[in-house]
Amino acid sequence: MNNKTAAVQMRNITKTFGSVVANDKVNLDIYKGEVLALLGENGSGKTTMMNMLSGIYFPDEGEIFINGQPTVISSPKDAFDHGIGMIHQHFKLVDVLTAAENIVLGLKEEGRLNIEAVAAKVKKICDAYGFEVDPYQKIYNMSVSQKQTVEIVKVLYRGADILILDEPTAVLTPQETDKLFAVLRNMRNDGKAVVIITHKLHEVEDISDRVVILNHGKFVGDLITAQTSAQEMTNMMVGRAVELNINRPEPVDPRPRVEVQGLTVRSSDGILKLDDVTFTANSGEILGIAGISGCGQKELLEAIAGLQRTESGTIRYIRDDGTAENLVGKDPLEIASMGVALSFVPEDRLGMGLVGNMDLTDNMMLRSFREGPSFLINRKKPRLLAEKVVKDLEVNTPGVSTPIRRLSGGNVQKVLLGREIASSPTVLLTAYAVRGLDINSSYTIYDLLTRQKQAGVAVIYVGEDLDVLLELCDRILVLCGGKVSGLVDGKTAEKHQIGMMMTKLGGEAANE
Amino acid sequence: MFDLVSFIPRAVAQSIPLLYGATGEILTEKSGNLNLGIPGIMYVGGICGVIGAFLHEQAVPADEMTALSAIGIPMLASLIGSLLMGLLYCFLTVTLRANQNVTGLAITTFGVGFGNFFGGSLIKLTDSDVPSIALSATSNYFRQALPFADGLGWFGRIFLSYGFLAYLAIIIALASAYVLKHTRVGLHLRAVGENPATADAAGINIAKYKYMATCLGSMIAGLGGLYYVMDYACGVWSNDAFGDRGWLAIALVIFTIWKPNMAIPASILFGGLYILYLYLPTGMNLSIKELYKMLPYIVTIIVLVITSMRNKRENQPPESLGLPYFREER
Numbered sequence: 001m002n003n004k005t006a007a008v009q010m011r012n013i014t015k016t017f018g019s020v021v022a023n024d025k026v027n028l029d030i031y032k033g034e035v036l037a038l039l040g041e042n043g044s045g046k047t048t049m050m051n052m053l054s055g056i057y058f059p060d061e062g063e064i065f066i067n068g069q070p071t072v073i074s075s076p077k078d079a080f081d082h083g084i085g086m087i088h089q090h091f092k093l094v095d096v097l098t099a100a101e102n103i104v105l106g107l108k109e110e111g112r113l114n115i116e117a118v119a120a121k122v123k124k125i126c127d128a129y130g131f132e133v134d135p136y137q138k139i140y141n142m143s144v145s146q147k148q149t150v151e152i153v154k155v156l157y158r159g160a161d162i163l164i165l166d167e168p169t170a171v172l173t174p175q176e177t178d179k180l181f182a183v184l185r186n187m188r189n190d191g192k193a194v195v196i197i198t199h200k201l202h203e204v205e206d207i208s209d210r211v212v213i214l215n216h217g218k219f220v221g222d223l224i225t226a227q228t229s230a231q232e233m234t235n236m237m238v239g240r241a242v243e244l245n246i247n248r249p250e251p252v253d254p255r256p257r258v259e260v261q262g263l264t265v266r267s268s269d270g271i272l273k274l275d276d277v278t279f280t281a282n283s284g285e286i287l288g289i290a291g292i293s294g295c296g297q298k299e300l301l302e303a304i305a306g307l308q309r310t311e312s313g314t315i316r317y318i319r320d321d322g323t324a325e326n327l328v329g330k331d332p333l334e335i336a337s338m339g340v341a342l343s344f345v346p347e348d349r350l351g352m353g354l355v356g357n358m359d360l361t362d363n364m365m366l367r368s369f370r371e372g373p374s375f376l377i378n379r380k381k382p383r384l385l386a387e388k389v390v391k392d393l394e395v396n397t398p399g400v401s402t403p404i405r406r407l408s409g410g411n412v413q414k415v416l417l418g419r420e421i422a423s424s425p426t427v428l429l430t431a432y433a434v435r436g437l438d439i440n441s442s443y444t445i446y447d448l449l450t451r452q453k454q455a456g457v458a459v460i461y462v463g464e465d466l467d468v469l470l471e472l473c474d475r476i477l478v479l480c481g482g483k484v485s486g487l488v489d490g491k492t493a494e495k496h497q498i499g500m501m502m503t504k505l506g507g508e509a510a511n512e
Numbered sequence: 513m514f515d516l517v518s519f520i521p522r523a524v525a526q527s528i529p530l531l532y533g534a535t536g537e538i539l540t541e542k543s544g545n546l547n548l549g550i551p552g553i554m555y556v557g558g559i560c561g562v563i564g565a566f567l568h569e570q571a572v573p574a575d576e577m578t579a580l581s582a583i584g585i586p587m588l589a590s591l592i593g594s595l596l597m598g599l600l601y602c603f604l605t606v607t608l609r610a611n612q613n614v615t616g617l618a619i620t621t622f623g624v625g626f627g628n629f630f631g632g633s634l635i636k637l638t639d640s641d642v643p644s645i646a647l648s649a650t651s652n653y654f655r656q657a658l659p660f661a662d663g664l665g666w667f668g669r670i671f672l673s674y675g676f677l678a679y680l681a682i683i684i685a686l687a688s689a690y691v692l693k694h695t696r697v698g699l700h701l702r703a704v705g706e707n708p709a710t711a712d713a714a715g716i717n718i719a720k721y722k723y724m725a726t727c728l729g730s731m732i733a734g735l736g737g738l739y740y741v742m743d744y745a746c747g748v749w750s751n752d753a754f755g756d757r758g759w760l761a762i763a764l765v766i767f768t769i770w771k772p773n774m775a776i777p778a779s780i781l782f783g784g785l786y787i788l789y790l791y792l793p794t795g796m797n798l799s800i801k802e803l804y805k806m807l808p809y810i811v812t813i814i815v816l817v818i819t820s821m822r823n824k825r826e827n828q829p830p831e832s833l834g835l836p837y838f839r840e841e842r
Contacts, residue, residue: 056713056839077715092710094703096825104696105703106714113696140825 004031006068007162007193008053008084013062015048022048024217025062030162035184035194037208037225039201039237041440045217046197047089050164054086055079077106085155086164091147093139100135103154118157125156129186144293145176152183163187164195169203170435173292174466174499181207199237199439201230202467213237238440246446246471248490249454254282254474256318257458258304258327258340258427263313265299265482273299275482277313281427286449286459288473288490290466292502296482297462301429304460305342306332317427341425353416356405360386360397363404364419389418393444410441417445421452428452431462446472466495480505517666519784519791521673525744527783528674529554529754531681532736533761534768534775535688540729541765542692543722544705546834548616549601550733551758552623557594557734558741559627562749564589565650565742566634574649582653587738594734597623598727606722609836620758628751635750644750651747654739677739682776684732689773701725705830708837718837736761760786763812766819769827782808 008030015023023045030036040046051057053064055076064071066082073079079086093102100118119135126133131149139147148168155163165184169177184194184207198204204211205225213221213236221236258281265274274296281287289297302308304315306327315327317338327335336342342353354363364382386400393414397407404412417433430449434442449472453459463469469476473490478501485501533554540547547553564586572581601619604610634645654675661672692698703711704721712718740757741749760782767782768774789804819827 054713075715076713080715088713092707092713094706094710095831096706096828097699097703101699105699106711106716107696109696113694113699138825 004034006030007032007066009065009068010049010053011063011065013049013052013059013064015045015052015057015059021217023052023059026214026217026219028212028219029222030193030195031210032161032193033188033191034209035188035196035207037204037211038195038197038214039199039204039211039233040214041199041216041237044214044237046214047166048217049214050086050166050195050197053079053162054084054164056086080106080158080160083159083161084164085158085160085162087148087151087155087166087168089166089170091151093147093150095140096138098136098138099133099142099150099153102139102150103135103157105154107158121157122153125153129156129183129190131183144171145173145180148172148180160192162193162195164197166197167199168196169198169200170464171293173502174495175503177203200465200467201233201439204233205230215239234439246443246468247450248472248474249450251282251285251474252454252456254285255320256280257283258460259314259316259318259324260300260304261314261316263300263303263315264311265296265303265308266311267299273482274303277479277482277484279477279484279487281458281460283426283458284453284456285474286453286461286472286490288469288476289460289462289479290469290476290498290502291479291485293464295479295502297431297479299482300479301342301431301460301462303328304335304427304429305340306330306335307342336423339424339426340429341420341423341427342429353420354404354412357403359403360390360395360400360415363415364389364422367419367423385419385422386415389415389422393418393448413445414441417448421448425457427458427460429460432464433461434468435464442468466498469498470495478502515791517669519787520670522787522790523780523784524674524678525783526786527779527781528678528681529736529740529744529757530761530764530782531685531775531779532739533733533758534764534779535681535685535772536729536731536733536736537762537765538729538768538770538772538775539688539692539701539732540726541770541833542701542705542830543725544708544830544832544835544837545601545605545722545726546612546616547598547601547619547726547729548613548762549597549619549623550616550730550762551756552620552626553594553597553601553730554623554733554737554740554758554761555627555754556597556623556737557590557731558737558754559630559749560593560734561586561590561738562634562645562647562741563630565647565747566645569647569649577649577653579653579656582650586650586654586742587735590734590738591731594730594737595727597734598730599723601730602723602726605836606719606726609838612834612836624752627754631749631751642750644748644753647742647747647749649747651742654742655746675739675743677735677743680735681739685772685776689771692772702830705832708832709839712837712839733758733761760808760812763815766829767812767815769819770829782811785811 006029010028013023013026026049038046048057052059053073055073055078058074064073071082100115100122103122104118122133122135131153133149133153168180172180188194196207208225211223211225211233213233215237260277260279263274263277267273277300291297299308303310304327310328316324317327318324361379361383364385368382369377383400389395390397390400395411395414397411404415413433420428433445449459449461461473470490470493476488476490476493476498478485478498480502483505485505488498533550537547537550568581568585597619601615604615605612635643638645654677657674658672661668664672692702700711700716701721704716704718708718737754740754741747745753764775764778764782768778785807788807789801792801792804
């Protein structure tokens with residue numbers, strides 16, 4: 001490590017938000033020609049740390065040296081000037097502009113705007129590192145992976161030597177991830193410093209040369225990736241030994257609970273979102289749903305919960321005594337009262353299910369406010385429920401009267417899931433339940449889902465991480481462009497096979 | 513027989529205030545500021561021009577006026593008046609992050625009140641018999657068309673018979689379209705209105721762009737008020753005569769799907785609809801006339817219905833229109 005030059009040295013960095021300490025005297029070195037993985041649980045201060053390097057936040061204390069020089073980075077522009085480029089988790093792109101326009105945005109070059117010249121330079125960068133970008137394509141027409149590529153090219157176009165990627169693989173398919181990692185290796189070999197923020201251990205092992213671990217805003221370790229193990233990293237990250245395997249008991253007495261037949265759904269602007277989808281979800285079983293984001297997962301869950309208008313097809317809910325009822329055409333309240341619970345974690349976490357400005361108790365009440373005969377609401381039961389959820393799911397909150405908005409993402413998700421489970425559903429629909437969550441919270445949620453399954457609930461789990469889907473689910477339904485691409489057994493399926501099915505109908509085995 | 517040669521010049525004259533207002537509002541909205549104060553700002557632009565011209569006419573006898581001062585003083589007064597209104601709007605919405613709709617409506621109410629107060633005062637000062645104030649000497653300079661226009665028949669009447677402010681309006685609209693589409697400043701401005709967080713991360717000064725676009729837009733809109741008094745109304749100011757042209761200008765912004773070059777034909781269309789009732793055959797029932805006066809507003813409603821069926825992303829309003837921007841929000 002000594003023969004490498006430090007591109008960035010961060011010394012004794014402290015940053016607080018109100019009473020929350022996000023970073024506490026953290027030291028961090030970034031070297032040229034190396035991929036550094038920044039590993040830590042949610043709220044451990046990884047992103048905050050890097051946001052200070054990219055000028056989004058300003059450290060309360062501490063110093064930053066770039067190429068040995070003490071440097072003050074007070075705005076994103078300063079960061080660019082020092083060759084630091086960050087690719088955020090939520091892409092910072094303007095949807096109605098083209099790729100090339102987004103790439104030159106904010107640049108103060110001489111002369112008039114010459115998009116052709118920009119496009120030519122973009123092409124050169126793409127050829128050098130192996131990207132594919134159409135400079136004239138509008139952002140809103142792009143897939144997530146394409147958008148990410150534009151972000152990376154944008155940073156390189158500005159001549160960045162230090163690249164920071166915040167959870168870049170969260171939204172990619174395995175194939176796209178491989179492609180991204182190949183590009184990152186090219187950059188490393190080109191002498192650039194690459195930092196990747198992640199909490200997926202296998203990715204750390206795959207791509208990084210060195211790994212720095214943060215825990216609750218404090219620095220806990222700096223390891224050479226080749227000399228460590230997943231177990232060691234996890235223990236350092238969580239601060240205690242953690243069981244890394246998901247326990248998957250055999251389904252107990254699986255019986256059809258929800259039968260979806262030929263379901264077709266169109267969005268309000270007429271785009272076909274689900275096309276002739278047919279499957280059965282059994283009680284006592286976790287049915288995973290895999291697919292690239294935007295392939296109809298959301299519409300499928302919403303259709304079952306009665307929030308989405310369907311064009312054709314039936315959704316039959318089968319009771320324990322064998323009687324069946326069609327859910328299509330029923331209103332959401334009626335469906336919910338039949339025991340179908342939806343816990344949907346949208347991209348912005350608070351968009352659906354919870355109200356950010358209301359506290360935990362009030363959010364619990366959103367489900368139960370119709371209960372009871374009185375005109376006035378009874379706050380006692382919801383408060384007890386909120387307290388129970390906080391205790392059972394280890395929600396990190398100052399109290400049940402804290403507005404949800406103040407909680408970190410993982411805790412928000414626990415509250416949402418906790419509330420849905422508390423209504424003792426017979427069907428539990430969850431989407432992206434662990435999106436953006438750290439390992440420890442994720443496993444708490446997997447455990448919760450598994451317990452629901454053992455209690456005989458039919459769980460439908462829309463997930464992003466294929467490794468988890470394969471470990472958690474009994475069966476996995478793969479969607480591709482709104483069609484069912486395949487239904488595989490969670491115990492025997494292979495990741496690569498699912499990845500292929502996600503991108504192409506039927507995958508390799510078209511006879512599936 | 514419908515007389516196009518007399519209709520078109522009147523439609524154009526009617527359209528110029530709308531074009532100024534629409535161009536100004538498009539620039540403003542491109543920065544993400546929904547400035548509903550435009551009607552008030554146009555009103556202030558008009559009355560400030562009137563005040564400038566009034567003081568100038570009081571100080572200098574008509575035969576000693578020069579074109580430079582007769583045009584320059586009212587124009588400067590008008591620009592300063594509307595700039596101050598724009599600055600007030602920006603200070604409230606960008607710096608203090610007040611609600612844009614409420615601020616805009618307050619600015620409109622304030623602007624109209626301001627105009628009527630000073631308009632009323634001036635009318636009192638002149639001791640005139642009618643509730644209006646005439647500034648014909650200044651107006652003549654504003655209305656000066658090209659000297660050879662009369663000799664060119666219908667061509668001259670349709671294309672060359674206007675005062676310089678009409679041509680300026682078209683030049684400003686075309687220049688705005690070019691700047692928005694083909695320059696770095698325009699690209700940055702569009703990014704600020706679409707996604708300020710992204711623009712901020714790209715190193716663009718959000719507040720600066722919002723202030724610049726809104727103030728410039730206000731000044732352009734203010735010229736619309738000036739044109740109305742000095743050219744269209746022949747220098748006669750009477751309270752509330754400007755009417756609802758400011759709101760029509762805002763409707764035009766949606767009609768043109770935020771494109772200043774589209775605002776030129778669209779404003780002429782609106783101007784034509786505005787005066788169409790004057791061209792009804794004589795002897796027609798008066799109530800029919802009133803129905804014709806509704807046309808611009810009916811078209812606006814139809815346009816709103818059509819544009820709300822948004823199919824194309826490019827035709828939608830700037831994404832963060834009406835929203836304040838905070839940087840360190842978590």
